[in-house]
Amino acid sequence: MKQIAKQSILTTLSSYLGVLIGYFNVLWLLPYALQPEEIGIFRTIQDMGLLFVPFAQLGVGNGITRFYPKVKEYQFSFFTFSLILSLIGFLIVMSLFFIFRDLIVQAFAKNSPEIIDFLGVVLMITLFSVLNTILDSFCRSFLKVAVPAFFREVILRLLSAILVLIYLVKWIDFPQLMWGLAMIYLLALVGMIAYMVHIKLFRLKFDFSIFPKGFIRDFMRFNLITLLGTTGAMLIMKIDSLMVTSMIGLDANAIYTIGFSIAVVIEMPRRAISQVVMPLVSEHFENNRLKEINRLYKQVAVHQLLICSFIFLAIWTNIDSLYHFVPNNQVYELGKWVVLWIGLGKLTDVLFSINSEIIVFSKYYVFNITATMIMSVAVILFNLILIPLMGIEGAAIASFLAMFLFNLIKYLYVKKRLSFDPFSWDILKIILLGCLIWLVHYLSSEVIEKGIYSIIVSLAGLILLYLGGVLVLNIASDSRKKILRKIKEARS
Template sequence: MEKFARQSILTTLSHYLGVAIGYFNVLWLFPYSLAPEQIGIFRTVQDMAMLLVPFAQLGLGNAITRFFPQLKSKQGSFLTFSVLVTLMGFIAVSLLFFIFKSQIIAAFAVNSPQVIDFFVVVLLITLFAVVNTVLDAFSRSYMKIAIPTLLREVLLRLLSTVLVSVYLVGWIDFDQMTWGLSVNYLIVLGSLISYMFRIGKFSIETDFFFERKGFKSEFLNYSFITLLGTAGGILIMKIDSLMVSSMIGLEANAIYNIAFSIAIVMEMPRRAISQVSMPVVADYFSRQEFPKIDKLYKDIAVNQTLICILLFLGIWSNVDNLYHFVPNGTIYEAGKWVVLWIGFGKMCDVIFSINGEIIVFSKYYIFNITATVIMSIAVVVFNLLLIPSYGIEGAAFASFLAMFFFNFLKYLYIKIRLSFEPFSWDVLKILILGLGIYFIQAYIFSKNNPGIPDLIIRSLAITLFYALGIFLLGIAKKNQRKVIEKIKGLRP
């Protein structure tokens, strides 16, 4: 876990620097500079592109990580081959996009017709993002995670800050700003190529005769099989935003996305840990070291729950403070309950640990497709049923239901097939501790008015109570012992 922890810390730092920039963008710059409908367009264009990416990628991301340990050489050829395959996938997706263009237009024509003008931007973002994901998968396989994460989480958000700021001062109009989104993704892609070239991990080679016979067909078969699983996972994350735009309107999507952006911070450590765990899990499976996978499953469940519950407490307890600083906050605070339900959904991802990663790299990876297809259909049905009656809160609750059942289904399958178990008493203690602290702080600070003083005092109190509770309940004792030993080592 020590090597694992170092990589996780670096990627987590990038995630949270990106979060700080993202919070500035989403909670202040965008509401200050753009009308709600414009924010809705800005987000819908990107969400639509991100929904197309896994289809254009043809499932190569997980396949690269899975098969990378099997190659002793020709990694340059493997990279070139993967990029060529994903470019063919992009061409196929683009053709389908134009074939069904009239149906897509019809979906947005009534409530969000402005989106139709930017379909080319959607495809450009898809192209640059899909190549980026392939290169990112190779970087991850080399355990070079920090810089790609910095580019994706920090640079891309900084470029959005610059883009909207240039629009704010009147140097470009809104259409040019939206087209500029594709330039942002191109800059990030170019930066990643430059980084990989500098560290000697980017080379174009066309010798596609790999060491192991049948490698290409096995690699492509696995990619195509996992395509539905990958695409379904993105569908579960993005379909709610697109359905809000098409069924309610762009202003509602702006409110929904700001709330979603507040909630998504809760799971940032899980994202960092997932990126680092994928090559480790793949390597353990290749060597059939199942006890190590089971231990990793449990350790990650405790550690990421420990961090993410504290973040959940901090965000939900301070939700009124956060909306207090949003320009035109009376419009956007309608998404307050979206924060709670999306937060619950993200906590499901956290508590159930790396169940998806384990299934993807096991011999039972086909089940991931079954589970994801079921949940993809379910989330669409949930949204169709709940959005007309409950609006954006219905969309958020639909996402929560989909994420819970999706994780529970994968947990049961792993339990039955592999006998791995992520849960421990520590996880239960953390959940009880978090619940108790929430009600304690809500009672103590119930009469406080929203603002910076309440934000600081409430956050410090929650952190103090949480740290004290962890110590008294003996949660993650091994980590506590390491911290104490390091403190003792600092003494003269």
């Protein structure tokens, strides 16, 4: 866990710096600088472009992590081959996009016709994001995750803020703002290439004949199967936003987007941990160290739930105060319940630990097809049923139900096939602690007027209750003992 902890901390620091910038963007800058329908366009185009990424990537990102240990000595040929595959994948997606363009236009023509003017931006975002994902995956194989995370979490958000500020002072018009959105992803890609050149990880080598016999076949087969698992996760992340835009309108998506963006911060530690855990899980499977994987499964479950539950409570106990500072908050505070349901969905991902990573890098990775088909059908059906009944809250509940179902199916499969289980008494203690703190908040929520003072008092009380509960319930005792031992060693 030492290696994981070090890399996760560096990645998490980038993630939370990005969160600060992102919160400024979402909770103040966008509502201040843009009209609700403009926010809807801005986020819908981004979501559509990113939704196409896993399809265009052809599963190569996970394939790099899985197969890199087998071809370390041919790493730059492997890198070049992966880039070529992703470009082929993008060309396929672009061709399908133009073939079905009329259907896409029809989906948005009634409630959100403005989207149609910027479909070209969608393809540019997809292309630059696909290439960036391949570079990110290659860096991850070397456990170089901090700088890619900095570009992904900080640079993109910072450039977005600068772009919107330029629009705010009227140096550009709205169409130029939207095309500038694509240029942001290009700049991030150029930055990643420069970083990899600097650390001597970017080199093109077109000699593919040196791969072991059968390698390309196995690599392609794995990529195409895991493609479905990757697209499943992205569907949950993006399809609700697109369906809200299509079925309700751009204003509704603006409200939904802000609520979703507040909640998504809950999973940041899980994403940071996952970036580091993936190559380790792959290596353990390669060397048949199954006990190590099961131990990692349990450790990650406890530690990321401990962190993410605190973040969820910090957000939800201050949700009214957070919306208090949003410009035009009377419009956007309708998304409060979106925060709750998406937040609970993210906690579901956290609760079931690294089940996705275990399946992807095990010999049972074909199961991703079954799990993803079930999840894809479920998330679309849930949205079709719940959005007409409950509006944006229905979309959030649909996402929660889909995430829970997806994770439950994968957990049961991992338990049956590998006898791995992430759950322990510490998990139950964390859930109990969270419920008790939520009850305390509910009983005292009307005591202090909403605002910055309320946030300070609430966070101070939450920290005391949470840390006190962790000590009293003796949660993650092994990790606390290690930390205390290192502190003593540092003092001596």
